[in-house]
Amino acid sequence: MSNLKVNIIIEALQKVLPAGRESVALHEPCFSGNEWTYLKECLDSGWVSSVGRYVDRFEGMLAEYTGVKRAVAVVNGTAGLHMCLKLVGVKGGDEVLMPALTFVATANAVVYCNAIPHFADSEERTLGIDPDKLWHYLHDIAEMRSEGCFNKKTGRRIKAVVPMHTFGHPVDLDTLVELCRQYKLELVEDAAESIGSFYKGRHTGSFGKVSALSFNGNKTITTGGGGAILTNDEELGKLAKHLTTTARIPHEWAIEHDAIGYNYRLPNINAALGCAQLEQLPGFLERKRNLAENYRKTFEGIDGVHFFTEPHFAKSNYWLNALVLEEDFADHRDELLEMTNKLGIMTRPAWTLMHKLTMFGNCPKMDLSVAESLGRRRLVNIPSSPVLGGSYA
Amino acid sequence: MSNLKVNIIIEALQKVLPAGRESVALHEPCFSGNEWTYLKECLDSGWVSSVGRYVDRFEGMLAEYTGVKRAVAVVNGTAGLHMCLKLVGVKGGDEVLMPALTFVATANAVVYCNAIPHFADSEERTLGIDPDKLWHYLHDIAEMRSEGCFNKKTGRRIKAVVPMHTFGHPVDLDTLVELCRQYKLELVEDAAESIGSFYKGRHTGSFGKVSALSFNGNKTITTGGGGAILTNDEELGKLAKHLTTTARIPHEWAIEHDAIGYNYRLPNINAALGCAQLEQLPGFLERKRNLAENYRKTFEGIDGVHFFTEPHFAKSNYWLNALVLEEDFADHRDELLEMTNKLGIMTRPAWTLMHKLTMFGNCPKMDLSVAESLGRRRLVNIPSSPVLGGSYA
Numbered sequence: 195m196s197n198l199k200v201n202i203i204i205e206a207l208q209k210v211l212p213a214g215r216e217s218v219a220l221h222e223p224c225f226s227g228n229e230w231t232y233l234k235e236c237l238d239s240g241w242v243s244s245v246g247r248y249v250d251r252f253e254g255m256l257a258e259y260t261g262v263k264r265a266v267a268v269v270n271g272t273a274g275l276h277m278c279l280k281l282v283g284v285k286g287g288d289e290v291l292m293p294a295l296t297f298v299a300t301a302n303a304v305v306y307c308n309a310i311p312h313f314a315d316s317e318e319r320t321l322g323i324d325p326d327k328l329w330h331y332l333h334d335i336a337e338m339r340s341e342g343c344f345n346k347k348t349g350r351r352i353k354a355v356v357p358m359h360t361f362g363h364p365v366d367l368d369t370l371v372e373l374c375r376q377y378k379l380e381l382v383e384d385a386a387e388s389i390g391s392f393y394k395g396r397h398t399g400s401f402g403k404v405s406a407l408s409f410n411g412n413k414t415i416t417t418g419g420g421g422a423i424l425t426n427d428e429e430l431g432k433l434a435k436h437l438t439t440t441a442r443i444p445h446e447w448a449i450e451h452d453a454i455g456y457n458y459r460l461p462n463i464n465a466a467l468g469c470a471q472l473e474q475l476p477g478f479l480e481r482k483r484n485l486a487e488n489y490r491k492t493f494e495g496i497d498g499v500h501f502f503t504e505p506h507f508a509k510s511n512y513w514l515n516a517l518v519l520e521e522d523f524a525d526h527r528d529e530l531l532e533m534t535n536k537l538g539i540m541t542r543p544a545w546t547l548m549h550k551l552t553m554f555g556n557c558p559k560m561d562l563s564v565a566e567s568l569g570r571r572r573l574v575n576i577p578s579s580p581v582l583g584g585s586y587a
Numbered sequence: 588m589s590n591l592k593v594n595i596i597i598e599a600l601q602k603v604l605p606a607g608r609e610s611v612a613l614h615e616p617c618f619s620g621n622e623w624t625y626l627k628e629c630l631d632s633g634w635v636s637s638v639g640r641y642v643d644r645f646e647g648m649l650a651e652y653t654g655v656k657r658a659v660a661v662v663n664g665t666a667g668l669h670m671c672l673k674l675v676g677v678k679g680g681d682e683v684l685m686p687a688l689t690f691v692a693t694a695n696a697v698v699y700c701n702a703i704p705h706f707a708d709s710e711e712r713t714l715g716i717d718p719d720k721l722w723h724y725l726h727d728i729a730e731m732r733s734e735g736c737f738n739k740k741t742g743r744r745i746k747a748v749v750p751m752h753t754f755g756h757p758v759d760l761d762t763l764v765e766l767c768r769q770y771k772l773e774l775v776e777d778a779a780e781s782i783g784s785f786y787k788g789r790h791t792g793s794f795g796k797v798s799a800l801s802f803n804g805n806k807t808i809t810t811g812g813g814g815a816i817l818t819n820d821e822e823l824g825k826l827a828k829h830l831t832t833t834a835r836i837p838h839e840w841a842i843e844h845d846a847i848g849y850n851y852r853l854p855n856i857n858a859a860l861g862c863a864q865l866e867q868l869p870g871f872l873e874r875k876r877n878l879a880e881n882y883r884k885t886f887e888g889i890d891g892v893h894f895f896t897e898p899h900f901a902k903s904n905y906w907l908n909a910l911v912l913e914e915d916f917a918d919h920r921d922e923l924l925e926m927t928n929k930l931g932i933m934t935r936p937a938w939t940l941m942h943k944l945t946m947f948g949n950c951p952k953m954d955l956s957v958a959e960s961l962g963r964r965r966l967v968n969i970p971s972s973p974v975l976g977g978s979y980a
Contacts (some may be wrong), residue, residue: 203845223633224633225633227961229630230630231671233626233630234623237623238625240615240616240617269662270662272849279891297835298841298842299833300835302847302849302850304850305847308701411634418854418855418856418857419662419852419853419854419857440691440692446928447924447934447936448936449690449936449937449938450939451691451946452946453945454690454695454698454944456665456695457663457664457665457692457812461804461810462813463811463813463856463857464811464857472600520604525832531840535839542840542842543840543841544840544842546841546842546844547844551843552846553845553847554847
């Protein structure tokens with residue numbers, strides 16, 4: 195019975211995916227644009243490192259595409275998140291609200307600030323943080339003081355909320371923005387997965403006071419390793435650039451620094467790759483949406499599972515496509531994972547939930563029943579490369 | 588009178604440096620090997636990011652060249668140092684001995700561990716930490732307890748010593764190793780500047796329990812941005828790899844982590860550049876030593892200044908060549924800097940000493956008279972690119 199269903203799902207996947215390939219990756223990059231030309235220009239000019247025109251150009255292109263005032267290129271998404279939390283004033287001993295269902299970088303970045311992750315539940319319609327449930331929770335545990343929002347149970351200040359746009363699907367940002375206003379919390383978007391994803395027409399990462407993008411090799415566009423900080427606050431943007439480039443005071447020759455700084459700058463050679471990739475983003479997105487639409491149609495009539503589609507208020511990048519198993523089929527998730535991977539169709543479950551990891555086991559958390567159900571039992575990511583959604587010119 | 592001396596120095600520089608160039612950089616990279624081929628291989632294979640054969644190959648080549656058991660490629664030298672300190676067990680509230688005369692990354696890395704930099708003096712013969720002076724200092728301030736070495740004045744544990752091989756010139760490692768043994772301090776070499784530099788025939792970075800290299804764009808070889816951790820302790824090497832790659836537990840599909848990890852891995856595309864550069868290192872070193880020899884001879888008879896040459900126990904990479912001004916000429920350092928930079932000959936003073944930076948002003952320190960004299964008044968770096976030391980095939 196179960197095997198039958200697993201087989202039906204595998205057949206559906208095979209219908210969408212190209213035949214004759216030995217294996218189909220979860221997400222592979224595509225270098226069909228100016229990557230070559232730009233890399234060569236870097237080598238020929240000798241500018242491969244921390245200074246160079248591609249860093250400026252990449253930052254300009256990112257700001258324009260996402261509609262923010264300032265984008266600062268950094269060495270990866272984790273570094274970007276770390277800086278975002280510093281920039282909004284997260285201090286040692288603060289608590290930071292974030293989803294339990296996320297990649298570990300979100301929680302690690304909080305710990306780099308000597309702060310404490312505080313885990314919130316997700317909702318079925320976005321796979322991201324549930325703002326209404328969080329609102330009720332804060333009503334119970336939060337106490338407003340002149341210094342901000344405090345957790346009555348732990349006595350610690352709650353400084354920020356970090357929603358993550360899971361697999362590229364935007365969370366309900368309007369409600370979260372309102373919640374942050376009411377509780378005097380800083381909004382930092384973990385937009386690591388959501389370049390090319392829009393909430394009510396505005397790009398994800400433009401709602402938070404600062405936000406972080408990622409261009410890791412498995413992302414929609416890649417710089418090898420890389421990320422960016424987005425902000426509409428020009429002063430914070432300047433500070434982001436300063437702190438990520440060792441906080442050096444500009445001078446023709448003297449080498450002086452005025453703060454604890456970080457070596458988080460993106461090398462020029464990686465930025466060159468980023469420029470070429472960003473030029474191709476619209477094409478990548480089109481193909482990824484084609485692929486998602488193929489999945490959606492193919493899984494439409496299949497019992498026990500549905501293909502996750504963007505929330506009504508969003509236009510998603512469909513970074514990682516996801517199947518959601520019905521509760522009564524969830525026990526067969528591992529069977530599905532095992533069989534697909536054996537067949538060379540790369541699939542994977544959601545990340546282990548943050549509160550289940552040893553190092554975060556004692557962190558504060560609300561009821562996490564939806565995250566538990568989705569993350570531990572019901573989510574399966576399936577191949578999502580742009581190349582699977584149409585041929586390249 | 589002074590102007591005359593400044594002019595003589597400038598004439599000497601012009602004698603060594605190529606004529607007719609609009610400007611001569613302090614250190615520019617050279618890409619005359621397999622850079623192209625390897626980068627192309629990355630793009631063609633799609634492996635540009637965190638996984639790929641160049642990372643493994645670069646690590647293997649580095650371990651072989653430096654003679655250590657394990658090299659772990661990381662995103663830059665600062666990240667490498669941060670991990671080194673974690674790996675030897677530096678904890679919040681510990682003190683870490685390090686030179687006042689260094690680049691700010693050495694001190695920042697200590698602060699990332701919530702530890703406190705404790706500044707030590709340098710010696711004229713190496714420009715690095717003075718082990719004899721440090722020995723006398725520890726004799727006065729250190730108290731040995733079962734938990735290790737404690738600072739009697741501050742009550743804090745002193746956990747490690749981080750010598751930095753200034754401009755590529757090795758410090759007196761034998762004496763430091765002995766000092767660390769006596770005081771139960773961990774030795775971590777900041778070898779960011781010293782790839783290709785040897786102390787009594789052994790590569791710098793192979794004496795510390797763990798050590799950090801840098802491949803920033805201004806270094807002897809470059810990966811755009813990059814660095815490495817070196818160690819002869821295989822267990823620590825494994826742990827270094829684990830912690831710098833998000834501490835993920837290996838599994839075919841499940842995503843689980845067992846410690847606070849870091850996203851410090853070097854992307855494959857940067858490692859590819861590193862492989863090509865490392866292949867050319869012997870040639871770069873030869874040309875850099877030619878250039879240094881030219882400088883040495885040219886400055887031999889000139890009053891008020893000498894060209895810094897490697898300590899007797901060392902074979903240096905001469906990463907950044909340095910002039911040392913005599914005390915009675917030191918007041919004219921800024922004039923020399925100004926005139927050379929105006930003429931397009933890039934020169935610069937040493938870094939602002941660490942204890943003079945706002946954020947480290949209250950850190951503990953010993954008498955720093957030699958570092959003060961050298962760093963604040965007497966050191967001037969002069970052009971050092973390998974291309975200046977001979978023509979390329």
